Amino acid sequence: MVAGIVQWAKHQPEVRQIEAETNNDNRASIRVLEKNSFVCVGVGLEPDTIRFLHWS
Numbered sequence: 096m097v098a099g100i101v102q103w104a105k106h107q108p109e110v111r112q113i114e115a116e117t118n119n120d121n122r123a124s125i126r127v128l129e130k131n132s133f134v135c136v137g138v139g140l141e142p143d144t145i146r147f148l149h150w151s
Contacts, residue, residue: 097131105151113149116140 104110116139117124125135125145133147140146 097127101131101149104149107151110151112151115147115149116144117147119143119145 101113104113113133115128115133117128120143128147131149133149136146136148138145
């Protein structure tokens with residue numbers, strides 16, 4: 096699912112980056128994001144979350 100969204104977004108001229116957040120302890124979600132070239136950029140907006148970015 097994440098790979099499909101990333102591929103779709105890459106073909107949208109107005110999309111510059113994709114943002115995602117997940118709980119600090121959700122290893123499965125973190126791994127999915129990392130496998131899809133997302134980079135952890137720090138804390139998320141909600142408590143106990145981290146933020147990831149993917150540049151198109």
